[in-house]
Amino acid sequence: MSVISKRIQEYLDAKGLSARQMSLSIGKGQGYLADALKKGSSISVDTISEICDAYRDFNPAYLLTGKGNLLLSTNKVSEEGAVYQPQSKLDKAIDDRIDQRIDLKLEEKLESDFTNDIITEFIRNQIEEELAKVQKENSK
Incomplete structure (x- = not known):
């Protein structure tokens, strides 16, 4: 080889x-x-x-x-500025799992926000319809 x-x-x-x-x-x-x-x-x-x-x-x-390290540094910097490097396949797997969970939570939050926007718009429309009815009855 x-x-x-x-x-x-x-x-x-x-x-x-x-x-x-x-x-x-x-x-x-x-x-x-x-x-x-x-x-x-x-x-x-x-x-x-x-x-x-x-x-x-x-x-x-x-x-x-053959000089240097096999792997280039894939440093992750925390908010405090401390450098973190995954040291093993397990560390990498844990990092990947955490990233997946964060992505999932962000998707859930976006879906929740979208659902809340739909509900808010529906309620707003209902209130406007009721208000229009009341104004129409009061104008008679």
Whole structure:
């Protein structure tokens, strides 16, 4: 296996991805990278570029030279300014789950606001109709 292939495999292992997933995400056939990794074939510069574009946390310097960290920093900054970095797949999974819950709550809030707007408009229309009736009766 070529050095580049080994580093790609290392990234796949670290991220819990398959070669098939990576191949498809960069627009290659599903067996493209799996075959290259298995055979130890060279991977073209274009493919390496596509991988780096698709996987922004994959350190290109590490991929090409082996220097530096495998993953680029994906820091999250809290409101207090403290830096948080997911340290494991579990941390990443927890972060993803929290993000999903936040998105769900935001959707629920938007739906609730929309429903409240509909109810408010309905009540407003009912009041206006009743007011119009009262004014009409008083004008007789």
